[in-house]
Amino acid sequence: MTDLGLYLSRKSVNRSDVARKTGISKTRLSELSNNSNTKLRVDELYLIALAIDVDPCEVLNVVCKDLKLENES
Numbered sequence: 001m002t003d004l005g006l007y008l009s010r011k012s013v014n015r016s017d018v019a020r021k022t023g024i025s026k027t028r029l030s031e032l033s034n035n036s037n038t039k040l041r042v043d044e045l046y047l048i049a050l051a052i053d054v055d056p057c058e059v060l061n062v063v064c065k066d067l068k069l070e071n072e073s
Contacts, residue, residue, distance in 0.1 A: 004040060004048075005033030007062045013052050022047040 001009070008015065015033070019026045024044055031038045040063060049056035 002033055002036050002038075003063045003065065004059070007059065008033060008048075008052075011052060011054075018048060018051045021051040024048070 008018075015026060015029045018024065019029055022044075024047060028044075029048075032040055032044070045059055045063065046056050049059045
């Protein structure tokens with residue numbers, strides 16, 4: 001499960017509801033939640049955040065928590 005999938009599960013989010021509100025298909029939401037090779041687009045992140053009534057930055061911080069700047073020499 002992806003970080004987004006874990007986040008949605010912890011929040012007890014109904015994915016069918018999110019699909020209906022955002023226009024993102026249930027299949028796409030399932031891929032974003034389960035397949036770590038699937039890339040989340042910023043517009044999808046923003047719509048998902050609006051649909052579940054959270055700050056988009058909160059979702060961004062969750063899904064990007066492992067990203068770090070490379071060390072400069």
